[in-house]
Amino acid sequence: MNIRRTLHISLNVLFGHKLRTLLSALAVGTGVAAVVMMVGASKAAQNDTAKKIENLGTDLISVQASRIKNLGGRARHGTRFTTTTLNDIRSIKRKVSGVKRVGGMFDRRANANYKNIKTRTMLMGVEPEVFDIWRISAVSGRLYTQRDEEKIARVCVLGQTTKNNLFGDVDPVGEMIQVGPMQLKVIGVSSQRGLDYRGNDLDDVIYVPLQTAMKRFFNVTYIEAIIVQVYNKDSMDEVKEEITRVLRKNHRIKEGKEDDFTIQTQEQLLKSEMQTEEAFGLLVAVVAGLSMVTGGIGIFAVMLISLRERKREVGLRRAIGARHKDITVQFMLEALILSLIGGIIGIIVGLLGCCIITKLNNWETLIPLSTLAFAFIISVVTGIIFGFYPARLASKMEPAEALRAAV
Amino acid sequence: MIELIGIKKTYFTEGKETPVLFGIDFKIEEGEYVAIMAPSGTGKSTLLNILGTLDKPTEGKYLFKNRDLTELNDDQLSQLRNKSIGFVFQLFNLLNRVSVLDNVLLPLLYAHNYPKDAKERAINLLNMVGLSERIHFKPNALSGGQQQRVAIARALINEPDVLLADEPTGNLDSKSSEEILNIFDEIHRQGRTLVVVTHELDVAKRAQRVITMRDGKVFKEEKVK
Numbered sequence: 001m002n003i004r005r006t007l008h009i010s011l012n013v014l015f016g017h018k019l020r021t022l023l024s025a026l027a028v029g030t031g032v033a034a035v036v037m038m039v040g041a042s043k044a045a046q047n048d049t050a051k052k053i054e055n056l057g058t059d060l061i062s063v064q065a066s067r068i069k070n071l072g073g074r075a076r077h078g079t080r081f082t083t084t085t086l087n088d089i090r091s092i093k094r095k096v097s098g099v100k101r102v103g104g105m106f107d108r109r110a111n112a113n114y115k116n117i118k119t120r121t122m123l124m125g126v127e128p129e130v131f132d133i134w135r136i137s138a139v140s141g142r143l144y145t146q147r148d149e150e151k152i153a154r155v156c157v158l159g160q161t162t163k164n165n166l167f168g169d170v171d172p173v174g175e176m177i178q179v180g181p182m183q184l185k186v187i188g189v190s191s192q193r194g195l196d197y198r199g200n201d202l203d204d205v206i207y208v209p210l211q212t213a214m215k216r217f218f219n220v221t222y223i224e225a226i227i228v229q230v231y232n233k234d235s236m237d238e239v240k241e242e243i244t245r246v247l248r249k250n251h252r253i254k255e256g257k258e259d260d261f262t263i264q265t266q267e268q269l270l271k272s273e274m275q276t277e278e279a280f281g282l283l284v285a286v287v288a289g290l291s292m293v294t295g296g297i298g299i300f301a302v303m304l305i306s307l308r309e310r311k312r313e314v315g316l317r318r319a320i321g322a323r324h325k326d327i328t329v330q331f332m333l334e335a336l337i338l339s340l341i342g343g344i345i346g347i348i349v350g351l352l353g354c355c356i357i358t359k360l361n362n363w364e365t366l367i368p369l370s371t372l373a374f375a376f377i378i379s380v381v382t383g384i385i386f387g388f389y390p391a392r393l394a395s396k397m398e399p400a401e402a403l404r405a406a407v
Numbered sequence: 408m409i410e411l412i413g414i415k416k417t418y419f420t421e422g423k424e425t426p427v428l429f430g431i432d433f434k435i436e437e438g439e440y441v442a443i444m445a446p447s448g449t450g451k452s453t454l455l456n457i458l459g460t461l462d463k464p465t466e467g468k469y470l471f472k473n474r475d476l477t478e479l480n481d482d483q484l485s486q487l488r489n490k491s492i493g494f495v496f497q498l499f500n501l502l503n504r505v506s507v508l509d510n511v512l513l514p515l516l517y518a519h520n521y522p523k524d525a526k527e528r529a530i531n532l533l534n535m536v537g538l539s540e541r542i543h544f545k546p547n548a549l550s551g552g553q554q555q556r557v558a559i560a561r562a563l564i565n566e567p568d569v570l571l572a573d574e575p576t577g578n579l580d581s582k583s584s585e586e587i588l589n590i591f592d593e594i595h596r597q598g599r600t601l602v603v604v605t606h607e608l609d610v611a612k613r614a615q616r617v618i619t620m621r622d623g624k625v626f627k628e629e630k631v632k
Contacts, residue, residue, distance in 0.1 A: 005521060012506075016504025016505070317513075320488065321514055398462075
């Protein structure tokens with residue numbers, strides 16, 4: 001059989017039935033579009049998360065005073081401990097080499113009000129060094145200093161969101177605000193940090209000296225986290241090990257017992273976030289795959305229906321010399337053409353959708369070639385799988401009987 | 408050219424036996440124009456299907472150019488139909504979505520080699536049946552008689568040994584019927600073997616010989632001219 005001629009006839013048949021062809025191609029197209037769109041968007045989202053985490057700084061190590069476990073693919077704080085103190089910060093500064101900056105942290109949600117305007121925000125006690133670590137500067141007024149820290153001063157620096165919530169366009173420097181039971185003097189407004197990788201607003205915050213938070217607000221002797229910046233990214237692992245050793249000694253943890261703190265690097269954070277997103281990406285792929293099945297069933301139904309109409313055609317083809325094989329090939333070819341047309345429509349629509357989704361989310365638009373290849377391949381496979389049974393049915397028809405079929 | 412020896416056909420459906428042909432014997436010589444006359448429901452279609460190798464006899468031998476066709480497999484029979492048998496049906500059986508020219512070329516799709524002069528050959532045949540002006544039309548834009556003429560051109564494209572026509576004028580008015588029968592005469596003059604199955608005496612009388620069937624058997628054979 002001549003494939004080129006067969007193709008020519010198949011195309012004629014398909015384009016003769018424009019509506020039928022379009023509908024079944026659209027069924028596949030929808031599936032392919034879903035695949036391209038969902039996979040593309042989730043890839044873009046992953047990429048975005050990765051970038052945001054990298055923006056936090058790849059030279060940072062965080063020490064959390066709790067055991068962080070991966071539960072359900074997401075990092076969660078387990079038991080919190082009260083053993084990590086200011087003393088640990090001093091130890092790290094003194095004993096661990098390769099450390100550029102260290103800062104302690106203690107934060108809690110708190111209500112703040114200025115006159116009768118109220119807001120609920122994060123009261124974040126951090127040492128002044130943390131401003132340097134996070135590359136925060138003052139856009140108005142000043143940041144607090146080591147002196148303020150030592151004096152346990154009643155001063156605060158407002159994040160931009162909190163500043164806007166309480167003061168609007170007014171410059172807050174020099175004003176007093178009420179946070180919980182305490183009056184604090186606003187000495188500055190911090191530069192913008194944006195959103196973290198989970199979408200939390202990092203500027204919805206009131207910074208106070210760490211000891212102010214510990215002693216004046218919460219009356220605790222322990223801290224929640226220590227943020228460490230290293231000189232050299234490559235020495236990350238050694239620094240991590242040394243910190244572990246120092247803290248275990250300070251906390252008097254016996255050998256064989258579990259740490260009562262968790263050390264995380266940005267890389268680890270990135271990895272665990274990516275795992276979550278990848279799991280989600282897999283789910284997306286499965287859902288998209290299911291929509292391909294729908295497309296396949298579309299082809300299947302159209303082929304079966306057209307088979308009933310085309311019984312006489314099959315009979316005729318058999319009469320003029322088509323073998324079983326030729327009929328199978330012809331119907332498979334038609335199913336394949338349908339799914340290819342669908343695949344192309346789907347890829348175009350999917351790409352458009354993907355662009356729109358990523359633009360709306362302000363993500364970088366990524367169009368991975370592998371996704372396109374994947375979508376293309378599954379549309380072909382769909383055509384083959386769902387075209388096979390109708391094609392077999394067609395080839396198995398008795399020619400004499402098929403010729404007698406009603407029009 | 409064609410020899411049927413004791414051809415019997417019985418259909419088995421749901422355990423019930425329905426005998427249709429009760430032993431048919433006849434010969435058709437090369438270049439002969441034969442009509443098979445039979446009222447409907449007498450196994451006429453069955454006989455035609457067997458002659459066209461679209462169906463197999465339950466019993467008996469079918470010799471086609473001295474080859475016993477009952478021993479061929481399905482693919483071989485398909486090849487034989489493609490090369491040696493041209494079909495003309497009562498309902499034309501054209502593909503409505505493709506052009507007249509492509510319809511005529513269709514059998515070549517299943518030929519071993521696609522001849523280089525295929526298009527030329529098709530146009531010649533369409534010329535012979537008087538449709539050379541219509542090669543790019545779709546069949547449903549043509550009259551019944553014209554469609555049947557396309558079907559005849561299609562049946563001849565592979566230069567078959569025999570042309571099998573099943574009630575070729577059954578769906579046509581008398582003027583179109585006459586045109587078709589004239590074309591058959593012409594094909595016969597060119598030396599091709601023709602077998603026309605019909606229940607119309609006017610059609611049968613155009614052949615050289617008429618084989619009349621009744622109740623699944625050959626009732627009589629007579630020369631017309």
